[in-house]
Amino acid sequence: MNLKPKDFTAEDAEIAEKKPKISHFSVPSVAKQYLLVAILLLAFGLQVHNLEVQSFWNDEGNSARLSERSIPLIIEGTASDIHPPLYYLLLHQWRKLAGDSEFGLRSLSVFAGLLVVPLTFVLGRALSVSKRPLQQQEKAEHRVTQRRHRGAQRLGLVAAGLVAINPGLVYYSQETRMYALLGLWAVLSTVLLLRWWSVIGNRLSVSGNRQWWWGGAYVLCAAAGLYTHYFFPAVLLVHNLFVLIKIIQSLPKPLTSNHFPLTIKHWSFLMLATLLLYAPWLPTFWVQFGSDPINRPGVGELVTAVAHFLTFGQTIEPEASLLWLVAGLLGIGLVYARSKLILPVLGVLIPLVMMYATGTTGREYYKFLMVAVPFWAIWLGAALTETNQRGFRLLAGVLLLVLPWGMLQSLQNMYADPAYARADYRAMAQRILAEDHPDAGIILNAANQWEAFTYYFPDDGNVFPLPEGRSRPNPADIDAALSQIAAQHNRIYAIFWGEAQRDPERLVERWLDAHAFKATDEWVGDVRFVTYAVPSAPATEMATAVSLPFGENIVLDGYTLGETILQPGDIVEVTLFWETAVPLQNRYKVFLHLLDENGNLVSQRDSEPGGGLALTTTWPPGTVVLDNHGLLLPSDLPPGSYRLLLGLYDLANPTNRLPITTPDGATDAYLLTTIIVEE
Numbered sequence: 001m002n003l004k005p006k007d008f009t010a011e012d013a014e015i016a017e018k019k020p021k022i023s024h025f026s027v028p029s030v031a032k033q034y035l036l037v038a039i040l041l042l043a044f045g046l047q048v049h050n051l052e053v054q055s056f057w058n059d060e061g062n063s064a065r066l067s068e069r070s071i072p073l074i075i076e077g078t079a080s081d082i083h084p085p086l087y088y089l090l091l092h093q094w095r096k097l098a099g100d101s102e103f104g105l106r107s108l109s110v111f112a113g114l115l116v117v118p119l120t121f122v123l124g125r126a127l128s129v130s131k132r133p134l135q136q137q138e139k140a141e142h143r144v145t146q147r148r149h150r151g152a153q154r155l156g157l158v159a160a161g162l163v164a165i166n167p168g169l170v171y172y173s174q175e176t177r178m179y180a181l182l183g184l185w186a187v188l189s190t191v192l193l194l195r196w197w198s199v200i201g202n203r204l205s206v207s208g209n210r211q212w213w214w215g216g217a218y219v220l221c222a223a224a225g226l227y228t229h230y231f232f233p234a235v236l237l238v239h240n241l242f243v244l245i246k247i248i249q250s251l252p253k254p255l256t257s258n259h260f261p262l263t264i265k266h267w268s269f270l271m272l273a274t275l276l277l278y279a280p281w282l283p284t285f286w287v288q289f290g291s292d293p294i295n296r297p298g299v300g301e302l303v304t305a306v307a308h309f310l311t312f313g314q315t316i317e318p319e320a321s322l323l324w325l326v327a328g329l330l331g332i333g334l335v336y337a338r339s340k341l342i343l344p345v346l347g348v349l350i351p352l353v354m355m356y357a358t359g360t361t362g363r364e365y366y367k368f369l370m371v372a373v374p375f376w377a378i379w380l381g382a383a384l385t386e387t388n389q390r391g392f393r394l395l396a397g398v399l400l401l402v403l404p405w406g407m408l409q410s411l412q413n414m415y416a417d418p419a420y421a422r423a424d425y426r427a428m429a430q431r432i433l434a435e436d437h438p439d440a441g442i443i444l445n446a447a448n449q450w451e452a453f454t455y456y457f458p459d460d461g462n463v464f465p466l467p468e469g470r471s472r473p474n475p476a477d478i479d480a481a482l483s484q485i486a487a488q489h490n491r492i493y494a495i496f497w498g499e500a501q502r503d504p505e506r507l508v509e510r511w512l513d514a515h516a517f518k519a520t521d522e523w524v525g526d527v528r529f530v531t532y533a534v535p536s537a538p539a540t541e542m543a544t545a546v547s548l549p550f551g552e553n554i555v556l557d558g559y560t561l562g563e564t565i566l567q568p569g570d571i572v573e574v575t576l577f578w579e580t581a582v583p584l585q586n587r588y589k590v591f592l593h594l595l596d597e598n599g600n601l602v603s604q605r606d607s608e609p610g611g612g613l614a615l616t617t618t619w620p621p622g623t624v625v626l627d628n629h630g631l632l633l634p635s636d637l638p639p640g641s642y643r644l645l646l647g648l649y650d651l652a653n654p655t656n657r658l659p660i661t662t663p664d665g666a667t668d669a670y671l672l673t674t675i676i677v678e679e
Contacts, residue, residue, distance in 0.1 A: 043164035047173040052103040055426030060176040061452025067091040086227035087178035113173025113180035120374040125156035158381035167313025167410040183370035185225035192218040223277035231368040234354040315420040316410035333382035347375030423525030429456035441489035446498040497527040513611035517630030533571035551658035572631040587651040645669040
């Protein structure tokens with residue numbers, strides 16, 4: 001098909017063949033090639049550093065286990081999942097080459113994230129080169145174009161460097177999920193779009209064959225993006241707006257017949273071809289759009305949070321000074337780069353608008369912005385490379401030198417700060433295996449924890465995802481399921497995560513706290529790891545009545561103890577019977593301390609009553625409150641006699657213990673019993 005405009009003559013074509021040509025996609029100089037290689041090595045080092053140190057978390061476990069299935073089962077499984085199948089299909093093949101270790105499975109994301117870096121260089125270089133009409137490309141213009149290409153390579157290198165150390169991209173390049181791949185499809189499809197545009201929009205082109213080659217590559221890449229994540233339509237919207245703007249800019253004044261209407265037709269054909277490739281999955285795509293209520297933050301709040309994430313990731317707290325620095329760079333880039341930033345600005349703003357429109361504005365959705373990271377880096381880099389004012393260029397250079405300080409601090413937190421670590425399912429599984437309790441059951445209060453946990457722990461019928469199904473649980477079903485589990489196991493490990501979505505009334509935990517004895521309760525990342533002892537029968541009657549006042553308003557009516565002759569690794573079972581005559585204004589914690597014969601603390605358990613679900617401020621006056629507690633004996637505890645002490649202290653001031661009035665006088669810790677530990 002002939003794409004030449006009507007006024008393009010054979011003489012023009014002959015002149016064009018003789019003129020020196022400089023491509024948007026030309027090979028960089030040797031020095032810049034070495035610099036680009038250095039940037040790639042830096043990116044590779046950051047992405048593989050500590051790659052296997054952290055365990056899989058929930059979603060990574062889902063990727064690992066889903067990719068184990070056959071291809072038909074993967075497609076079937078993702079039809080009911082919240083993500084399309086392409087990433088899982090690629091991971092299915094990748095694990096055959098790289099293995100199924102954490103390093104092997106995560107390395108697919110490393111591969112995708114690493115490719116984003118050179119593609120950002122190519123994209124930045126292409127955007128920084130502006131084409132000129134035929135009649136202006138004389139000898140002097142050629143020298144100007146040469147300088148423009150050198151500047152374009154500088155923009156590409158600066159942007160690639162920023163992407164290489166971008167904490168968000170590094171983080172998701174170390175995760176067995178599809179977000180680094182999503183970013184790869186976004187930047188690759190954009191590069192292919194510009195390559196297609198440079199061919200079809202080139203008035204000197206005498207052949208239309210290449211435009212179909214680049215157009216076909218674009219269609220395949222765009223379809224791959226759609227099959228990777230449901231947020232990829234934001235990228236297609238960016239491309240459509242960019243093409244529309246370029247067509248409008250290129251229309252002659254006054255408007256006459258030329259090749260651009262034909263360009264519109266060809267672009268429409270590319271979009272139609274992409275849609276046809278995605279058509280088999282369209283019904284599933286529509287099903288994924290639910291009707292959950294949407295809560296949006298303020299626009300300013302969202303923009304600030306997104307700017308922080310795109311620059312510094314989520315493993316460093318926002319600092320106003322750094323954000324003002326970022327704003328200054330963006331402003332300088334807009335002033336001096338102007339039309340060259342049309343695509344990068346669209347590439348940032350359109351995904352942001354899409355997030356706001358769909359209500360996916362929580363921090364857990366910022367990973368969708370991997371599609372915007374290359375555009376963001378180019379926008380920042382343009383402040384240095386596109387300005388022709390020495391003062392502003394010096395200012396931009398200084399600001400760009402400050403940015404890596406915050407980015408590297410964020411990376412350091414990601415690698416080493418436990419506060420930002422993923423949930424350690426590996427450590428929890430190893431702990432259960434090490435304790436090797438002969439009759440233990442494991443409860444996962446969100447079913448999608450099963451994949452991550454069983455990656456490290458053999459499921460021999462003693463792992464129970466609760467609540468079952470996707471609907472809200474009801475007390476009768478929970479009671480029946482947990483009663484059956486408790487009848488079969490006298491030690492229960494519970495891993496609590498996502499209660500607000502799956503069990504907002506915390507029915508599972510309330511049942512366990514009422515019928516078992518919580519011995520440990522600790523945070524492991526963003527999940528809680530809890531150990532319970534299950535008695536042969538719950539203690540509903542007081543074995544020992546004491547009527548001891550704790551402070552002015554709380555009375556311990558009595559208590560019931562389980563076995564007092566135990567072995568290391570066992571759990572001391574204590575049921576307390578509390579009462580208050582007046583409403584309590586303060587929250588108090590119960591402490592159980594186990595002391596050896598020399599008064600040394602060997603084990604302790606501090607918890608608000610009812611496992612944290614029967615707060616003292618909720619106690620109804622005149623009503624007895626049953627309060628179960630467990631105290632785990634260390635596995636290396638020497639045989640001997642140990643004293644078990646009980647007390648209460650103010651949650652707001654742990655040093656403020658409530659005085660206890662006993663027949664022998666006042667104390668701040670009451671001796672419940674003596675525990676005998678045998679070998």
